[in-house]
Amino acid sequence: ADVDPARYGAAREPECGPPAPERDAWELALVAAALASGTPLLGICRGMQLLNVALGGTLRQHMTGHEGGRGVFGTHPVHPRPGTRYAELVPEPVRVATHHHQCVDRLGTGLVVGAESGDGTIEAVELPGPAWTLGVQWHPEMDHADLRVTEALIRAAATPAGLTV
Structure with a gap:
């Protein structure tokens, strides 16, 4: 669903999906609560877009080349930006x-680009600082060969609790 x-x-463009105000409100409240409490946050696809919007950013409502087929994921390379948390992981x-058919347009306050695709689309965003906050435009849960992003989230979540993973 589109934000x-x-x-x-x-204003809503014709290619934008129908609004889901209750879902938007609930998910934006979850993002705000995680940011306010310093809870580690990984925004995946729409979650990255919500993170950006929650921090005052905007989205490009329609783009092509990143959507795959109906019910099928496409693939493409992403290029990490040196010096970012994402580049330290990958x-x-x-x-x-x-x-996806939407992407970050204007970055939200405080966000830094962590990775881009070859066409310049922002593929990862992060908030510098002690709280672990990362948004990725792709679906890392679909890649069982590369678990670095997921493992980093688990480590970040375990650290405040004094756990070792």
Whole structure:
């Protein structure tokens, strides 16, 4: 489901999916609560878009080339930006499972680009600082061969509790 463009001050374009105001409100409240409490946060696909909107950013309502087929993930490489948290996890370009027709347009306050695709689409965003906050436009849960992003989230979540993983 697409984030309602009204959430970032835009008129709905024809390619944008129907609004789901209750879902948007609930998920934006979850993002706000995680950010306020310092809870580790991994936003996947729509979750990355919500993170951006929650911090005052905007979305491009329609793009092509990243959606795969109906019910099928496409793949493409993403290129990490040196010096970012994401690049520390995954320093080399990797192919990712993708299925989206929207993307970050203007970055939300405080966000930094962690990775981009070859066409310049922002593929990962992060908040610098002690709280572990990362958004990825792809679906890392679909890649069982590369678990670095998922493992980093688990480590970040375990650390405040004094657990070792």
